[in-house]
Structure formats: structure tokens, C-alpha cells
Amino acid sequence: MTDQSDNAASVRSEPMPPWRWAYRLLRVVVMLLMAYWLSNSGDAFFYQGF
Amino acid sequence: MNPTIDLTTPGFWLVALLAMAVMTPITHGALRRWVWACVNLLFIAWMLRLRVVEVVAGVAVAHLALRLLTCRGWGLLIALGGLASTVGLFVLHKLPGVSQGMGTSVVNPLLLAVGFSYVFLRLIDAGRVIYEGGRAPPDLPSTVNYLLPFHMLAAGPIQSYEDFVDQPAIPKPISAVEALSGVERIALGLFKKFVVAYMIRKVFLTEFYVTGPYFLFEVQLHYLWIYLDFSAYSDIAVGIGRLMGVHTPENFDRPYLARNMIDFWDRWHISLSLWVRRNLFIPVQLSLARRTGGKRALMIATLAFTVSFLLCGLWHGISWPFFAWGAMHAFGLVVTNAYRYWLTRRLGRKGVKAYKEKLIYRLLAQLGTFQYVAFSLVIIVYPWKDLWS
Known part of the structure; x- marks a missing residue:
């Protein structure tokens, strides 16, 4: 059992319905876009008074 | 300058995509090992800007030493010499200012390569396993792939040599x-x-x-x-x-849920914890147990925890804060082990099981462990110099 045991369980539970595919792909895209945006915008994203 | 692995640079991801693209279709074991080694060396040369010839020379020396470990008569000598030189190089690299002071000499890239803390641990693990006869020594591409896997260089995990050898030469196609x-x-x-x-x-x-x-x-x-x-x-x-x-x-494995320090190290940086167990704790414990004829188990475990985690602290960095961090974790492990021993003697195994199942005790133990770990991390980063000045 590790941090990602849910993922491992989902790998075993094929076949996956299309809506589940779409949801998981959308989640990946959102996470990647946010990571890309913040890693590029850097300090400009944040209020400089912190 | 020490090489760093920056995940924000496109190069890292290009190498990763290249590795996936070229390795997935290969169905020949030896060819896959060589291609994988070439990808790792490309990463070393491109992303870390180390001179490949010198890194390959360093890997070749390690490869030869690992093979010689199996020679009758010479094995012990090679093991001791290899251990001393590897630890010596690692300590040299970790000492502040040493690797920077060596400029662009031939030794510097080797120091940087061996100085990668995770490479050092893998080399020690492979050496021990091969010397004990647990697995055969690797061929040259496997030496590159075990010591310098590009995706595990930044911050681990530290794959055990047994695990590396035991994985199939050609993996199953992924769905x-x-x-x-x-x-x-x-x-x-x-x-x-x-x-x-x-x-x-x-x-x-x-x-x-x-x-x-x-x-x-x-x-x-x-x-x-x-x-x-x-x-x-x-x-x-x-x-x-x-x-x-x-x-x-x-x-x-969700370390914030740990209910004591032994449980914490089963959940946090698991690959380092297992490395410490295999290469420090068990050898120290066995060596002491042989001397005492199996008596004084609690004292032996205390000494083994202390030695293991003081060295583990110094592996992170040769400085007083890391030494103190290691000491604090060793203390936590020793106290947990002693408390577990005392509790089992007092309540019996069934009593301990019932005790552990009580929600209030579990929550208090988790809270206490969380705080202990959190404060131990502060020791490493607290601005002590500013405090003294």
C-alpha cells in the first residue's frame, strides 16, 4: 500500500468507461497546465508584498 | 559548479520522451540494455554537462571492481579497497568547497558523478550484494543503467541491486x-x-x-x-x-499517518530506509549479535539504530544540523523500539493489539510523531548562524 495504491487498483479494473477516460485525461491536462503556468510565471503570479 | 537536474527545462522531458520512444518497441534484452545506457549517458552529457568519456571511465572502474568482487582470494581486498575509495570520494565531494576547488580537472566530473548521493548508495548496495553472492555482477550497460538512471538521479528512489537485476529483461507491453x-x-x-x-x-x-x-x-x-x-x-x-x-x-506511503518513528521510516523515503536496513542496520545488528551470542537484543538494536541513523544524517550532508537530525531520528527509533519491547512484556501480544486499535491512542501517536518529524526538519534549515550573530 503506497500513496498511489488507488491508481494501481484502477489499473487493474479494466475496462474503463469513456467518461472515466475523459475525466482522468482532463485532470491530467489541468494539472499540467497549472504546473506549467506557475513554473513559468514564477514570482509575478504572487502579490509582491508577501 | 555542481550539476543540477532542473525539471523545468525542456531537455529533461525530451530525454524522457526519447527513452519512451526508443525503448518501448525493443524486444531484445541486450539491445535494450545498451539503448537504455546510451539514453542515460546522453542525459549526463546534455543535461548535467559532464564529460561522457570521464563518466564512462568512472563507470568502467566501478564495473571492473564489481566483477572482481567475485574473485576468490581477491574479493575481500577488492571489497575493502572499493568501499574505502568510494566512501573517500563521497566524503571529499560532500565536504564544502572541495569539488568546486578542483576546477575542471579529470577527477572533478568523476567526483560529481560518484558524489551524487544516490549513485553512491547504489554502488555500495551492488557491492554488498555481489560480494555476498546474492546476485551476479552487472555487464557494462547494466552498470550504467543501475548507477545512473536519469529519471532517478534527482532525488531517488534508490533501487536495490536485487530489484534491478530481478526485473524482466523485456517488460510486458503496457496497456x-x-x-x-x-x-x-x-x-x-x-x-x-x-x-x-x-x-x-x-x-x-x-x-x-x-x-x-x-x-x-x-x-x-x-x-x-x-x-x-x-x-x-x-x-x-x-x-x-x-x-x-x-x-x-x-x-x-502517507508518512503523515505514521504512529511512531519506526512506522514513519516504513512510510517516508522508503527506498532509503530499506537501504539503511540492508546495508547498515542488519550488518551492525548481526555483527553485535554474533559477539554476544544472541543476548542483549534491545541493547544491540539500540546501537544499530544509533550507528545507522547518525551515518544516515551525515549522508545527507556533513554538517552539525544533519548530524543532529540523524541523532534525533536515532533517538526516536530507539525510544519507539524500547517502548514497544516494554509494552509487549507488560500487556502481551494480544494486549498490544487491543491497545493499538484504540482510536484515541492512535490519534495521539500520529500527532506526536508528526510533531517530532516536523521539528526534526526544522533543525536542518533553521538560520542558526543568524541566531548566534
Whole structure:
């Protein structure tokens, strides 16, 4: 059992319905876009008074 | 300058995509090993800007030494010499100012390569396993692949040599769902590192230039930040490994739920914990047990925990804060072990099981362990110099 045991369980539970595919792909895209945006915008994203 | 692995540079991801593209279709074991070695060396040359000829020379020396470990008569000599030189190089590299002072000499890239803390641990693990006869020594491409896997260089995990050797030469083709789960791990790692951990650091952390209640608040968030940032590297490594068909061990199992320090080290940086167990704790414990004829088990475990975690602290960095961090963890492990021993004697096994199942005790134990770990991490980063001055 590790941090990602849910993922491992989902790998075993094929076949996956299309809506589940779409949801998981959308989640990946959102996470990647946010990571890309913040890693590029850097300090400009944040209020400089912190 | 020490080489660093920057996940924000396109180069890292280009190498990862190249590895997935060229390794997945290969169905010949030896060819796959060589291609994988070429990808790792490309990464070393391109991303870390180390001179490949010198790194290959260093790997070749390690390869030869690992093979000689199996020679009758010479094995012990090679093992001791190899151990002394590897530890010597590692210590030289870790000492402040030494590797920088060597400029561009031939030894410097080798020091940098061996100085990668995780490479050092892998070399020791392989040496021990081969010397004990547990597994055969690797061929040259496997030596490159075991010591310098590009996706595990940044922050582990530390694959055991047995695990590396035992993985199939040609992995099973991955399904679309498995590929998606690999991509999800990478995305999750990037999200944890560049969104959640980054925002926590940026918004809440002051590097402990605060006092009062905010200091206590920052201690909690600092632990959370380290967990998110560190485990993110492991997520990315596991995801890339899954897509390439290279087994990459898991490194974290919800450490914030740990109910004591032994439980914590079963959940935090698991691959380092297992390395310490295999290469420090068990050898020290066995050696002492032989001398005492199996008596004084608690005393032996205490000594083994102390030696293991003081060295573990110094592996992170040769400095007083890391030594103190190692000492604090050794103390926590020793106390946990002694308490467990005392509790079992007092309540019996059934009594201990009933005791552990009580919710209030579990919550208190988890809270106490969380605080202990969080404060131990503060020791490493607290601005002690400013405090003294």
C-alpha cells in the first residue's frame, strides 16, 4: 500500500468507461497546465508584498 | 559548479520522451540494455554537462571492481579497497568547497558523478550484494543503467541491486490504462511540486525568521512542503519508469499517518530506509549479535539504530544540523523500539493489539510523531548562524 495504491487498483479494473477516460485525461491536462503556468510565471503570479 | 537536474527545462522531458520512444518497441534484452545506457549517458552529457568519456571511465572502474568482487582470494581486498575509495570520494565531494576547488580537472566530473548521493548508495548496495553472492555482477550497460538512471538521479528512489537485476529483461507491453496511470503520476508530481508545494513555500514559509505562534504554524507547513516537494520527484520518476518499462520503486506511503518513528521510516523515503536496513542496520545488528551470542537484543538494536541513523544524517550532508537530525531520528527509533519491547512484556501480544486499535491512542501517536518529524526538519534549515550573530 503506497500513496498511489488507488491508481494501481484502477489499473487493474479494466475496462474503463469513456467518461472515466475523459475525466482522468482532463485532470491530467489541468494539472499540467497549472504546473506549467506557475513554473513559468514564477514570482509575478504572487502579490509582491508577501 | 555542481550539476543540477532542473525539471523545468525542456531537455529533461525530451530525454524522457526519447527513452519512451526508443525503448518501448525493443524486444531484445541486450539491445535494450545498451539503448537504455546510451539514453542515460546522453542525459549526463546534455543535461548535467559532464564529460561522457570521464563518466564512462568512472563507470568502467566501478564495473571492473564489481566483477572482481567475485574473485576468490581477491574479493575481500577488492571489497575493502572499493568501499574505502568510494566512501573517500563521497566524503571529499560532500565536504564544502572541495569539488568546486578542483576546477575542471579529470577527477572533478568523476567526483560529481560518484558524489551524487544516490549513485553512491547504489554502488555500495551492488557491492554488498555481489560480494555476498546474492546476485551476479552487472555487464557494462547494466552498470550504467543501475548507477545512473536519469529519471532517478534527482532525488531517488534508490533501487536495490536485487530489484534491478530481478526485473524482466523485456517488460510486458503496457496497456492504455497503465500508460494513462503513468502520465497521471507525472502530472500529479508536477502539480504537487510546482503548484501546491510552490504556493505553500511562497505564501507561508519565511525560512523561520519568525517567532511565536507563527513559528509553530510554519513548522507544520514546512514538513508538508518538504513532503509534497520530495514525493513529487518520486511520483515523476515512478511515472516515467512505468512508461519506459523500467521498474522504479515507490518511495512514500502517507508518512503523515505514521504512529511512531519506526512506522514513519516504513512510510517516508522508503527506498532509503530499506537501504539503511540492508546495508547498515542488519550488518551492525548481526555483527553485535554474533559477539554476544544472541543476548542483549534491545541493547544491540539500540546501537544499530544509533550507528545507522547518525551515518544516515551525515549522508545527507556533513554538517552539525544533519548530524543532529540523524541523532534525533536515532533517538526516536530507539525510544519507539524500547517502548514497544516494554509494552509487549507488560500487556502481551494480544494486549498490544487491543491497545493499538484504540482510536484515541492512535490519534495521539500520529500527532506526536508528526510533531517530532516536523521539528526534526526544522533543525536542518533553521538560520542558526543568524541566531548566534
